[in-house]
Amino acid sequence: MTPADPVRFSENLLTDNPALYERAFPGTDNARFVADLVARFGSGPAHTLLDAGSGTGRDAARLAELGMTVRGVDISEQMVAYATTRHPGVRFDVGDLRTLDTAHPVDVLTCLGSTLLHLHDTADILTALRRFARCLRPEGLLVLEMRNGAFLLTDRGRRELLDHRALRRVDWEGVTYTSETRLTLDAPAQLLRRERRWSWPGNTEPVCQHTAWRLLFPQELRFLLSCAGFSVVALFDEPGPLTEPAWPGDGVLVERLTGDRLHVVARRERDPR
Numbered sequence: 001m002t003p004a005d006p007v008r009f010s011e012n013l014l015t016d017n018p019a020l021y022e023r024a025f026p027g028t029d030n031a032r033f034v035a036d037l038v039a040r041f042g043s044g045p046a047h048t049l050l051d052a053g054s055g056t057g058r059d060a061a062r063l064a065e066l067g068m069t070v071r072g073v074d075i076s077e078q079m080v081a082y083a084t085t086r087h088p089g090v091r092f093d094v095g096d097l098r099t100l101d102t103a104h105p106v107d108v109l110t111c112l113g114s115t116l117l118h119l120h121d122t123a124d125i126l127t128a129l130r131r132f133a134r135c136l137r138p139e140g141l142l143v144l145e146m147r148n149g150a151f152l153l154t155d156r157g158r159r160e161l162l163d164h165r166a167l168r169r170v171d172w173e174g175v176t177y178t179s180e181t182r183l184t185l186d187a188p189a190q191l192l193r194r195e196r197r198w199s200w201p202g203n204t205e206p207v208c209q210h211t212a213w214r215l216l217f218p219q220e221l222r223f224l225l226s227c228a229g230f231s232v233v234a235l236f237d238e239p240g241p242l243t244e245p246a247w248p249g250d251g252v253l254v255e256r257l258t259g260d261r262l263h264v265v266a267r268r269e270r271d272p273r
């Protein structure tokens with residue numbers, strides 16, 4: 001790594017370079033989305049929150065500003081180091097969704113930005129959801145935000161996701177990074193695979209990164225949540241922090257479930273299985 005070439009070569013360029021991640025994906029209003037849903041569907045106090053897959057820490061920090069005691073957990077050491085430096089008032093730990101733990105059960109648990117879909121096996125997803133239930137107090141709220149697998153069942157979804165290469169330019173520390181992204185469907189594994197090639201002036205070999213999201217369908221998610229001891233109180237595609245129009249919209253939660261994002265609010269049952 002040199003000053004002229006500040007990006008680390010890595011399997012996942014963005015999660016290993018959190019400042020670049022924030023530049024590529026400038027803030028959404030996830031915190032406002034969560035706070036509004038908790039005010040609408042929560043029962044009892046909502047003072048403590050655990051953000052699972054907290055990334056750069058911006059949502060956790062914003063939720064802390066709104067008055068909650070927040071802790072963030074992420075599997076990426078680079079993300080946790082960045083979040084800790086940027087937001088010293090919030091605690092961030094390295095951890096995995098599948099082994100998530102907390103000393104005291106929290107009132108709200110969030111898992112946003114498709115983090116849950118980085119688990120590809122159904123058994124791992126169920127393990128993580130059971131962990132979420134263990135970390136929540138009885139009747140505590142779980143808020144999930146992720147890609148919607150059912151979007152790919154629509155003509156628009158197939159066109160937007162599979163039929164073109166997306167180009168993006170990010171200016172960071174005097175260097176312009178260009179990415180070309182291609183998505184493909186891996187039907188047997190129920191995965192949406194992404195290949196992203198990054199190039200920038202002076203770098204002869206593009207950095208190619210591969211990642212994949214599990215395609216979760218609304219009914220499947222409902223079932224997994226119920227197996228983990230949750231009852232779903234809202235499951236909708238619009239509006240959300242990444243939809244157009246974006247949250248808060250007009251307050252009506254649209255349940256067509258053909259949009260590209262899936263939003264879930266679920267309540268931990270008194271005695272989770």
Ligand SMILES: C[S@@+](CC[C@H](N)C(=O)[O-])C[C@H]1O[C@@H](n2cnc3c(N)ncnc32)[C@H](O)[C@@H]1O
Pocket residue numbers: 015030052053054055056059073074075076079095096097098111112113114115118119
């Ligand atoms: C797309 S980012 C979303 C970050 C943040 N929630 C947001 O919405 O901006 C996904 C995050 O999930 C983290 N992640 C992936 N797999 C994980 C796992 N098994 N346990 C905990 N975090 C994980 C990544 O390191 C990354 O920071």
